[in-house]
Amino acid sequence: MTDPITAAARATPAPVARRIRGLSDRAIAWLFVAPTIFLLLAINIFPLIWTIRLSFTNYAANRPNREVEWVGLRNYERILTDDGIWANMQTTAHFLLWTLFFQVVIGFTLAWLINRKFKGNDLLTTLIVLPMMLSPAVVGNFWTFLYQPQIGLVNYVVELVSGIPASSFSMLGPGGYAPWSIIIVDTWMWTPFVMLICLAGLRSIPDYIYEAAEIDRASKWRQFWTITVPMVLPFLMLAVLFRGIENFKMFDMVVLLTGGGPGNETLLASIDLKREAFEKWRTGYSSAYAIILFVTVFGLASIYVKALNKVKER
Amino acid sequence: MMSFLTGLLRLRRRPWEMLATILIGLGVFMLMQPFALALFTWSFLVTLAGTVMFIIVSHFPD
Numbered sequence: 050m051t052d053p054i055t056a057a058a059r060a061t062p063a064p065v066a067r068r069i070r071g072l073s074d075r076a077i078a079w080l081f082v083a084p085t086i087f088l089l090l091a092i093n094i095f096p097l098i099w100t101i102r103l104s105f106t107n108y109a110a111n112r113p114n115r116e117v118e119w120v121g122l123r124n125y126e127r128i129l130t131d132d133g134i135w136a137n138m139q140t141t142a143h144f145l146l147w148t149l150f151f152q153v154v155i156g157f158t159l160a161w162l163i164n165r166k167f168k169g170n171d172l173l174t175t176l177i178v179l180p181m182m183l184s185p186a187v188v189g190n191f192w193t194f195l196y197q198p199q200i201g202l203v204n205y206v207v208e209l210v211s212g213i214p215a216s217s218f219s220m221l222g223p224g225g226y227a228p229w230s231i232i233i234v235d236t237w238m239w240t241p242f243v244m245l246i247c248l249a250g251l252r253s254i255p256d257y258i259y260e261a262a263e264i265d266r267a268s269k270w271r272q273f274w275t276i277t278v279p280m281v282l283p284f285l286m287l288a289v290l291f292r293g294i295e296n297f298k299m300f301d302m303v304v305l306l307t308g309g310g311p312g313n314e315t316l317l318a319s320i321d322l323k324r325e326a327f328e329k330w331r332t333g334y335s336s337a338y339a340i341i342l343f344v345t346v347f348g349l350a351s352i353y354v355k356a357l358n359k360v361k362e363r
Numbered sequence: 364m365m366s367f368l369t370g371l372l373r374l375r376r377r378p379w380e381m382l383a384t385i386l387i388g389l390g391v392f393m394l395m396q397p398f399a400l401a402l403f404t405w406s407f408l409v410t411l412a413g414t415v416m417f418i419i420v421s422h423f424p425d
């Protein structure tokens with residue numbers, strides 16, 4: 050009785066079999082990789098090159114029949130001397146710095162606490178990680194309800210604790226709380242991610258290092274600063290870079306929560322870019338804007354990959 | 364410091380990558396700082412220079 054492979058080989062028509070046998074290993078490898086390369090070129094590289102080209106023109110996507118003029122570096126010049134865009138970058142920076150600060154401090158503390166052995170450790174870890182698994186659209190919607198001045202839980206708790214009437218202020222409205230509201234939501238959602246990375250770092254520290262420190266009569270405080278922190282630092286760097294890149298591009302959750310308002314208080318660069326591209330239809334201008342953001346993210350991603358390789362080397 | 368400069372002169376990957384990383388970091392800071400519009404204006408060029416440099420020098424020998 051012949052095995053299925055031999056049967057399949059025999060069933061293959063002679064011309065096809067000859068052609069397959071004639072392919073070298075390299076040719077077969079290219080054959081497998083080609084569809085991926087084609088998709089990559091079509092979906093990533095071509096639009097990127099097209100966007101770079103558009104960024105030097107005054108093209109408007111809603112007026113495709115208008116003559117397109119080559120404007121050189123004028124779009125870049127206008128963006129990089131615009132006070133409004135500079136202010137949006139500062140709003141993005143405010144969001145970025147505070148979310149990173151809270152996520153690192155809370156994430157590392159949680160990881161440090163969770164790293165100890167106690168009853169219900171696994172259940173607690175699962176519960177902490179839950180927010181990270183939710184869709185940003187869901188998170189944005191339910192935090193909008195939590196922030197409602199009349200029926201929201203947040204205003205109710207503030208009234209309970211401080212006595213300030215719940216309906217007298219709005220977390221997402223005017224009053225200066227909106228930037229902090231989005232920081233709270235992002236911290237709530239993504240601290241578990243930082244915690245998980247820190248936990249991986251903490252669990253990678255061998256016990257014998259602490260045992261040696263104990264023998265040398267090093268205090269817990271000294272062990273923390275001379276063993277724990279330096280050994281977790283590369284992992285923490287990784288988390289900071291990853292969250293930094295993600296928050297620089299933050300769009301969905303903030304759009305659902307505030308839509309960039311009130312006024313321009315939470316108008317992050319990515320939201321402003323979307324407005325320029327699809328509300329004002331200044332495609333050439335917004336392409337230049339997108340390239341500026343892309344180069345920034347690409348630069349940060351290069352550092353991220355370098356940090357990742359460093360962690361791998363350990 | 365001396366080894367850093369020697370590495371730069373001998374076109375070694377590590378010091379050049381460090382320089383590119385510093386440029387990228389500086390560019391991102393200039394893009395988002397609230398102090399001077401002129402820094403914001405030049406931020407893109409600095410970030411772009413750092414990023415292009417990073418791509419090139421990552422092919423240098425160790």
